[in-house]
Amino acid sequence: MQNTASHGANRGALWLPFTAHRQFRQAPRVLVSAKGMYYKDAQGQDVLDGCAGLWCVNAGHTRTPIVEAIQREAAKLDFAPTFQMAHPLAFEAAGRISALTPPGLDHIFFCNSGSEAADTALKIAIAYHRANGQAERSKIVGRERGYHGVGLGGLSVGGISSNRKQFGPLLADAAHLPHTYDPSRNAFSRGLPKHGIEYADALEKLFVTHDPSTIAAVMVEPMSGSAGVLIPPVGYLKRLREICDKHGILLIFDEVITGFGRLGASFAAEKYQVRPDIMTMAKGITNGAIPMGAVAVKDTIFTGFMQGPENAIELPHGYTYSAHPVACAAAIATLNVYRDERLFERAAALAPYFEDAAHSLRDAPHVVDIRNEGLVAGIEIAPGDGEVSRIYKVFDTAFRQGVLLRCSGNTLSIAPPLIIEKNEIDRIFETIRRILNTTS
Numbered sequence: 001m002q003n004t005a006s007h008g009a010n011r012g013a014l015w016l017p018f019t020a021h022r023q024f025r026q027a028p029r030v031l032v033s034a035k036g037m038y039y040k041d042a043q044g045q046d047v048l049d050g051c052a053g054l055w056c057v058n059a060g061h062t063r064t065p066i067v068e069a070i071q072r073e074a075a076k077l078d079f080a081p082t083f084q085m086a087h088p089l090a091f092e093a094a095g096r097i098s099a100l101t102p103p104g105l106d107h108i109f110f111c112n113s114g115s116e117a118a119d120t121a122l123k124i125a126i127a128y129h130r131a132n133g134q135a136e137r138s139k140i141v142g143r144e145r146g147y148h149g150v151g152l153g154g155l156s157v158g159g160i161s162s163n164r165k166q167f168g169p170l171l172a173d174a175a176h177l178p179h180t181y182d183p184s185r186n187a188f189s190r191g192l193p194k195h196g197i198e199y200a201d202a203l204e205k206l207f208v209t210h211d212p213s214t215i216a217a218v219m220v221e222p223m224s225g226s227a228g229v230l231i232p233p234v235g236y237l238k239r240l241r242e243i244c245d246k247h248g249i250l251l252i253f254d255e256v257i258t259g260f261g262r263l264g265a266s267f268a269a270e271k272y273q274v275r276p277d278i279m280t281m282a283k284g285i286t287n288g289a290i291p292m293g294a295v296a297v298k299d300t301i302f303t304g305f306m307q308g309p310e311n312a313i314e315l316p317h318g319y320t321y322s323a324h325p326v327a328c329a330a331a332i333a334t335l336n337v338y339r340d341e342r343l344f345e346r347a348a349a350l351a352p353y354f355e356d357a358a359h360s361l362r363d364a365p366h367v368v369d370i371r372n373e374g375l376v377a378g379i380e381i382a383p384g385d386g387e388v389s390r391i392y393k394v395f396d397t398a399f400r401q402g403v404l405l406r407c408s409g410n411t412l413s414i415a416p417p418l419i420i421e422k423n424e425i426d427r428i429f430e431t432i433r434r435i436l437n438t439t440s
């Protein structure tokens with residue numbers, strides 16, 4: 001018998017990502033509309049968006065310039081292939097994005113998600129070395145607790161065991177750096193932790209097993225979001241850059257979360273003044289309104305492919321929807337909103353207030369660590385021993401009380417749209433404190 005509850009749909013047909021379906025079906029969380037900082041759920045309740053949807057709605061929901069740009073392009077050019085051809089907005093979007101990426105990362109390859117961006121970056125890195133006489137460079141180095149999406153490439157380089165265990169051997173040629181989380185020395189750090197540069201030096205230690213001449217690239221998130229807001233220690237990214245330069249290894253920054261103002265700058269690469277060779281992005285690129293990902297590559301990498309017969313396809317890779325016209329329209333309109341409302345600068349200016357609000361929870365029950373950078377905070381909660389995890393109870397209760405958070409592992413992640421007001425920041429952290437006070 002089909003379940004035709006509200007919405008008239010057979011709810012049993014939908015298979016959701018990263019979801020405990022039997023738990024979800026007991027008390028579904030359904031969002032039906034959104035505007036600015038708020039969702040509206042199926043019960044008509046306003047829900048303050050404390051995590052920009054999924055780290056992606058940086059300009060706030062259903063912003064008119066973005067909605068209208070999507071409507072216009074969908075009515076003008078609904079789809080155009082970009083295999084051996086293009087359309088005007090593809091050029092314009094690439095140009096606008098390359099103007100935001102670090103100098104020299106001038107070539108933009110479009111895809112449809114952060115996972116596709118990760119796999120694209122990995123393939124470009126390996127193929128680049130092969131095209132330039134170093135085919136032996138096939139290994140990729142990732143980091144423990146790293147998240148680079150769910151493609152077999154990104155999953156192999158990622159370091160979250162619960163995401164990998166069900167999927168067999170994955171790519172063999174991946175090694176991992178240690179993660180940088182060090183609560184014994186860095187608990188309750190504000191901004192970049194002071195201790196931990198030796199976690200970058202660990203790359204040299206990997207060379208005992210993996211000769212550097214066999215390594216194509218190191219891929220890291222400048223800040224780990226999905227694994228629970230792990231902030232890079234002071235000097236860590238710069239040290240990775242130095243070691244990669246010394247050994248001819250490409251450095252890939254996965255900026256799917258850190259891009260487009262999240263840390264109070266265009267990208268982490270700009271904020272920390274460390275320039276990767278390849279950079280992935282997604283999420284905030286279109287304010288979450290249309291799926292899109294992109295990979296920015298250094299000019300020498302792009303030109304490294306431009307060899308051989310003129311009529312040869314230099315990189316046999318790409319997606320049906322690469323540089324989709326409507327996604328490009330959304331991206332251009334989104335970058336206009338970021339620029340015209342100076343949202344990156346706004347995030348930087350608001351970060352100290354946000355930091356104080358996050359660290360005000362230091363004395364709340366069950367809080368064992370607080371981490372923050374830009375407009376991101378991670379509140380680490382002691383696990384508890386009930387069948388339903390404490391963190392899930394906090395997440396679900398907050399939703400029922402009209403605040404949307406993210407939880408991963410034992411961390412509550414807060415990463416609101418960059419248009420958030422101070423009173424809304426206060427409401428998020430006051431809600432968390434109130435719930436922790438009454439959660440066993």
Ligand SMILES: Cc1ncc(COP(=O)(O)O)c(CNc2cccc(C(=O)O)c2)c1O
Pocket residue numbers: 054055112113114115116118147148149150221225226227254255256257282283406407408413
């Ligand atoms: C650094 C990074 N790289 C790649 C991806 C994959 O992007 P797609 O999902 O678009 O394929 C991500 C995605 N990050 C992500 C996605 C969904 C949920 C959460 C969470 O923290 O709960 C995080 C990410 O954070």
